[in-house]
Amino acid sequence: MSATPCAVVGVGQTHHKSRRLDVSFGGLVREAVFRALEDAHMTLADVEAVILGKAPDLFEGVMKPELYLSDALGAVGKPMFRVHTAGSVGGTTAIVAASHVHAGKHRTVLAVAFEKQSEGNAQFALGSGRGASLGAGGAFAPFIRAYIRRSGAPEHIGWKVAVKDRLNALKNPYAHLRIEDISIEKVKASPMMWEPIRFLESCPSSDGACAVVLTDEAGGKAAAADGRPPAWILGASSRSEPSSFPGRDPVRPAAAVQCAADVYAQAGITDPRHQVDMAELYVPFSWYEPIWLEAFGFAEEREGWRLVDDGTTELGGSLPINASGGVLSSNPIGASGLLRFAEAANQVRGAAGEHQVEGAQVAVGMAYGANNQYFSTWVVGSSLSPFAG
Amino acid sequence: MTRFAESTITFPYKRSLGPVVGAFMTALTDKRILGIRNGKDILVPPMEWDPTTGAELAPDFVEVGPVGTVESWTWVPTPSVQHPLQHAFAFALIRLDGATTPLLHAVDGGSSERMVEGLRVAPRWRGTRVGRIDDIICFVMGEVPETDGGDTGAAQEPVQRMDYHASITYRNPVPAATDRAVVASRNRRLLGLRCPRCERVYAGGKGYCPVDAVELGPECEVDLPTVGTITNFAIVTPVSYPGQTETEPFVRAFVLLDGTDVVIGYSPVIELPADEVRVGQRVAAVWASPAEEHDQEGGMGGAWGSLLGWMPNGEPDIDDPDLVNRIF
Numbered sequence: 062m063s064a065t066p067c068a069v070v071g072v073g074q075t076h077h078k079s080r081r082l083d084v085s086f087g088g089l090v091r092e093a094v095f096r097a098l099e100d101a102h103m104t105l106a107d108v109e110a111v112i113l114g115k116a117p118d119l120f121e122g123v124m125k126p127e128l129y130l131s132d133a134l135g136a137v138g139k140p141m142f143r144v145h146t147a148g149s150v151g152g153t154t155a156i157v158a159a160s161h162v163h164a165g166k167h168r169t170v171l172a173v174a175f176e177k178q179s180e181g182n183a184q185f186a187l188g189s190g191r192g193a194s195l196g197a198g199g200a201f202a203p204f205i206r207a208y209i210r211r212s213g214a215p216e217h218i219g220w221k222v223a224v225k226d227r228l229n230a231l232k233n234p235y236a237h238l239r240i241e242d243i244s245i246e247k248v249k250a251s252p253m254m255w256e257p258i259r260f261l262e263s264c265p266s267s268d269g270a271c272a273v274v275l276t277d278e279a280g281g282k283a284a285a286a287d288g289r290p291p292a293w294i295l296g297a298s299s300r301s302e303p304s305s306f307p308g309r310d311p312v313r314p315a316a317a318v319q320c321a322a323d324v325y326a327q328a329g330i331t332d333p334r335h336q337v338d339m340a341e342l343y344v345p346f347s348w349y350e351p352i353w354l355e356a357f358g359f360a361e362e363r364e365g366w367r368l369v370d371d372g373t374t375e376l377g378g379s380l381p382i383n384a385s386g387g388v389l390s391s392n393p394i395g396a397s398g399l400l401r402f403a404e405a406a407n408q409v410r411g412a413a414g415e416h417q418v419e420g421a422q423v424a425v426g427m428a429y430g431a432n433n434q435y436f437s438t439w440v441v442g443s444s445l446s447p448f449a450g
Numbered sequence: 451m452t453r454f455a456e457s458t459i460t461f462p463y464k465r466s467l468g469p470v471v472g473a474f475m476t477a478l479t480d481k482r483i484l485g486i487r488n489g490k491d492i493l494v495p496p497m498e499w500d501p502t503t504g505a506e507l508a509p510d511f512v513e514v515g516p517v518g519t520v521e522s523w524t525w526v527p528t529p530s531v532q533h534p535l536q537h538a539f540a541f542a543l544i545r546l547d548g549a550t551t552p553l554l555h556a557v558d559g560g561s562s563e564r565m566v567e568g569l570r571v572a573p574r575w576r577g578t579r580v581g582r583i584d585d586i587i588c589f590v591m592g593e594v595p596e597t598d599g600g601d602t603g604a605a606q607e608p609v610q611r612m613d614y615h616a617s618i619t620y621r622n623p624v625p626a627a628t629d630r631a632v633v634a635s636r637n638r639r640l641l642g643l644r645c646p647r648c649e650r651v652y653a654g655g656k657g658y659c660p661v662d663a664v665e666l667g668p669e670c671e672v673d674l675p676t677v678g679t680i681t682n683f684a685i686v687t688p689v690s691y692p693g694q695t696e697t698e699p700f701v702r703a704f705v706l707l708d709g710t711d712v713v714i715g716y717s718p719v720i721e722l723p724a725d726e727v728r729v730g731q732r733v734a735a736v737w738a739s740p741a742e743e744h745d746q747e748g749g750m751g752g753a754w755g756s757l758l759g760w761m762p763n764g765e766p767d768i769d770d771p772d773l774v775n776r777i778f
């Protein structure tokens with residue numbers, strides 16, 4: 062990238078749960094923010110601007126939450142922006158924050174995203190406040206049916222992803238779902254919710270928040286010199302497309318393919334399958350793993366499911382996907398995208414703990430939203446030029 | 451003249467109050483008002499953090515008031531149903547005795563002439579209090595707090611959550627293309643709009659092409675066939691939520707109209723049980739009878755007008771492996 066380099070030097074998140082009745086909105090986001098600041102060895106005073114992302118206001122019924130939370134986030138007298146790109150919003154929040162650093166406008170920017178689903182009802186909100194809401198599962202089931210039929214993937218692929226991500230979640234202390242006895246049999250036996258999607262192939266509804274501290278090249282290098290490796294942003298891209306028009310392919314959306322091409326070009330990646338060490342992809346229903354493996358260039362069209370089948374995407378495989386447990390294990394919607402970006406950053410910082418991918422130097426964080434329409438992706442590396450030499 | 455359609459969205463949200471506002475609300479049920487110490491300031495209502503620096507505040511609560519002084523006010527001559535009082539009143543910034551910041555609340559001042567800065571006011575408590583700011587109905591003139599009706603006492607348990615019944619009514623302009631599609635539907639016609647640039651045809655009164663960003667007027671109208679093939683579908687297991695209308699699994703189908711590139715998405719099906727819907731099934735449009743036309747319930751609503759959904763027409767299925775991909 063030609064702009065000023067930008068580094069992630071702090072990551073924080075809450076323990077994600079169905080109901081955080083013990084905290085207010087402000088209390089929830091502050092848990093993530095102070096963990097991120099502590100990780101960055103900074104205080105609120107070091108932050109020059111705050112970017113807030115969350116899903117539609119109908120989820121909690123708070124209009125303009127960025128204004129409501131400005132004092133909780135220490136943003137008084139500082140630029141404060143709200144980002145809103147449906148389910149991809151958390152990822153876009155990180156990209157907007159990084160843009161301020163890349164542009165040289167601010168030295169250190171805080172990206173924060175949250176959802177407190179227990180205050181409202183996701184099905185209500187996704188149904189625009191009316192009855193007969195399709196919910197996300199109802200909206201996505203036809204896309205998944207189309208993927209399964211065109212790829213010829215066997216039905217156990219969906220079950221395998223569901224088991225893998227829940228096993229990964231057992232290694233992530235912040236994950237919401239902790240299903241100790243998860244198994245193919247258990248997933249298979251769980252109720253059919255939106256044929257062909259079963260209950261255990263679906264994400265939970267979570268209360269949670271995530272925060273990321275981004276800073277400039279000098280800040281990143283200072284952290285590295287202090288023994289706290291940063292994650293360098295090698296590329297970042299957002300793309301979208303209209304919700305419906307004749308000929309639109311939601312399984313391989315043009316916006317997703319363009320987003321991938323753009324971010325890989327920025328990062329100098331020509332062979333994502335072999336140049337990327339791990340990825341955090343936005344997978345709220347298990348079949349989205351092979352769908353995005355294909356759209357984001359990790360596999361040929363109709364072949365993504367084979368990387369699931371042969372264990373490539375497991376934590377011990379050669380391209381681990383969602384080592385954190387992913388959206389299938391924690392889904393505070395607005396924060397889910399930022400969590401993907403933050404987990405990718407932690408992997409190349411060597412800071413992912415028990416779910417660390419050994420030797421990860423280049424990682425992808427990706428989020429999508431609405432009817433497979435909005436895409437945000439970044440590529441992070443342990444150095445600014447991981448492919449040199 | 452643009453026509454507007456009015457809609458209302460309501461939802462009973464639940465607010466988690468957190469340790470500080472929760473304590474404030476709990477104290478309200480006991481007819482006490484709490485502030486919190488922030489250096490030399492006493493903030494009312496209390497906050498979890500310093501509003502300027504964001505620094506965490508220790509839970510050092512201070513009881514204030516309940517009597518206070520009006521610092522500023524504005525008169526509300528014609529309240530709406532959402533206002534705290536249904537007759538003319540003042541919204542006022544009230545500095546409660548002992549506090550260093552003002553509390554915004556209603557003052558039942560009778561007339562605007564009686565409202566002055568420096569006015570002394572006391573709370574009128576609700577007899578039954580639940581831990582919400584409207585446990586104080588309003589403030590009244592003088593130094594003596596009042597209680598409205600029988601006093602049922604303080605909450606037995608700390609207040610952790612608050613009901614927040616949100617309701618918003620808004621008016622959206624209805625595109626002319628929608629109105630034309632609805633009128634056509636009364637005559638059992640399914641109207642499409644062909645984009646002059648990309649040739650794509652849009653059904654459902656969408657008066658523009660989202661690909662080319664051009665408006666599609668009456669000159670773009672085409673009649674669409676009312677028979678098609680199910681390309682894909684969703685079977686939704688309904689979950690309950692306030693406002694949910696469904697209790698049993700229901701189908702939403704995608705229908706590719708014969709001889710066109712047009713898919714009608716997310717359509718209800720009629721006389722087609724969820725376990726019998728399949729890709730390739732032949733269906734025909736079902737229209738409301740004239741008597742049903744003013745009742746949108748159960749139909750597709752909006753620009754679809756009298757189109758209720760799709761029903762199997764008895765023709766043999768179409769076997770085409772690419773059909774399933776025609777979701778849009």
Ligand SMILES: [Zn+2]
Binds near residue numbers: 646647659662
């Ligand atoms: Zn067009």
